[in-house]
Amino acid sequence: MTHPSEQISAYLDGELHGKELNGLLEHLSGCGRCSAEMEEIQNVRAAVRSLPVLELPDGVVPDADAAVLPMRRNRGLWVGAAAAMVALVIAVAAIVTPPPTAVSVDDLSSRFGARVSLDPAFSPAKVVVPELNVVSE
């Protein structure tokens, strides 16, 4: 007996007509193997069709007036390059920025003036600025 296996999917998809359709239906009525296969294929078909429809993420559809579409390809490469550039800038800044050396009392007064006015217990006689490692008396 010839089993019209490939016609099963076409039947489930509504793509089988005329003689082919009638022939398959007649065959199915007397063939347990093909009936079982149809049930299995029907389940698989339903499973694939049950996959959720994903929404378009923002930014996928580019601006119609944009001359060049944004390229996201190789974004890992660009992220790496950007990170390297940031690291380079930080390194250069660390080299060219002079370390804090002297801090005048006037500078400190202006920085801590607000605290002096709000905190009566605060004594400007000795100001410690840990991050600058400076003690002003």
Next chain:
Amino acid sequence: MVESVPLTWEEVARVYGRKIYNFAYRLTGNPDDAHDLVQEVLLRVRKGLANYQPGSFEGWLWRITRNAFLDDIRKRKRRPTTPLPEEVDRWDLASTESADDAYARVTIGDDIQKALLDLPFEFREAVVLCDIVGLSYEEISQAVAVPIGTVRSRIHRGRRILKETLG
């Protein structure tokens, strides 16, 4: 089947953008690749609309989509491949539902998605165009440029492999 040409490129993007994205995502399993493919297809549509000959717009559009996908595969042969991510990125979820709900909704089909990716390309493409995109066999035949009998065979053989994988 849509026989008339959408008037503008923006309409193509609005009407078909999500379908193209879902086609690409189910074919690749990768949201970044799907993102890039949608943009590439829309670029090609934008260029091609001026020379479009009236006929099956769906067939024309999906032929462009398929060619863009295959071109990308050819390019990738010269680059390291991107592995299938273990998890779906959260950014591709609809904004109208909570992130957790949306994440659960998307990951429900992970086993099916992985089974799809195990299919030979021709079978995967036919199954996705039929069951995800919703094209008729005639439209798939036009998009893939093979006889309808071949479409029928590929879809059924793809489903049989899926049945074994998921079974």
